[in-house]
Amino acid sequence: MDADACPVKAECETVGTRHKVKVAIVSNGGLRPSQNPYVETIIVPEGPDVADMWIADRARTGDVVITNDIPLAAKCVEAGAQVLKHNGEPLTQANIGNVLATRDLMADLRAADPFRQGGGKGFTKSDRSRFLDALERALRKAKTEGAGS
Numbered sequence: 589m590d591a592d593a594c595p596v597k598a599e600c601e602t603v604g605t606r607h608k609v610k611v612a613i614v615s616n617g618g619l620r621p622s623q624n625p626y627v628e629t630i631i632v633p634e635g636p637d638v639a640d641m642w643i644a645d646r647a648r649t650g651d652v653v654i655t656n657d658i659p660l661a662a663k664c665v666e667a668g669a670q671v672l673k674h675n676g677e678p679l680t681q682a683n684i685g686n687v688l689a690t691r692d693l694m695a696d697l698r699a700a701d702p703f704r705q706g707g708g709k710g711f712t713k714s715d716r717s718r719f720l721d722a723l724e725r726a727l728r729k730a731k732t733e734g735a736g737s
Contacts, residue, residue, distance in 0.1 A: 590643055590655035591615035595711045596674050596719050600654060601627050603720065607727045614639045650733040652726045658684075658691045670726045674711065676718030678726070 589600050591613045604611035605626050613619065614630040616639055621629040632638045640660040647653055649668035655661055661671045661679040671679040679687060 589613050589653070590639060590657055590660060591619055592639065592657070594654065594656075594674060596654065596716065596723075599716065599720055599723065603723050603727060607731070609727060609730075614642055650730050652723070652730050654723075658687055662688055670730060672719065672722050672726055674719060675715040676720070676722035678722060 589597065589611065591597060592615060597613060600611050600613075601622060601624055605624060609626065611624075611627045612630055613622070613627060614632060616632050616634045619629060619631075621627075630639075630642065632642050637660075640655075640657055640663075643653060643655070644660055644663035644667070647664040647667040647669040651664075651669040653661070653664040653669045653671045654674065655664070655671065656673050658679075661673075662684050664671050665679055665681055665684050673679060
């Protein structure tokens with residue numbers, strides 16, 4: 589899990605524990621390590637995208653990666669991992685190209701108009717619920733992928 593501004597850390601820990609799977613929480617610090625034996629807190633050196641590189645270098649088929657970082661998601665999808673955004677939206681081979689293109693378009697629009705206001709939507713209870721459902725499905729699928737390897 590990419591722990592940068594991640595609103596679903598507790599949910600990942602709970603669902604991971606229920607499924608008895610290792611949960612790696614990756615950041616460059618500032619997080620209190622969990623006492624849960626299924627949770628590993630990975631602290632990487634400070635620097636741009638160091639946590640993302642750590643995750644991308646290790647993502648494989650059978651893994652579930654949680655991130656809202658689209659370039660990281662694209663690398664993980666390419667490596668065969670399942671990727672979920674914090675709101676439960678899956679990022680897959682079928683949609684990652686469009687998501688990347690939209691991200692780039694929005695970055696261009698913001699660069700062209702530095703006074704452009706507006707940010708992302710707030711994180712809602714329904715986002716959390718969708719995430720939990722999507723994570724349950726993804727972990728079940730990951731278990732079958734792992735069994736087939």
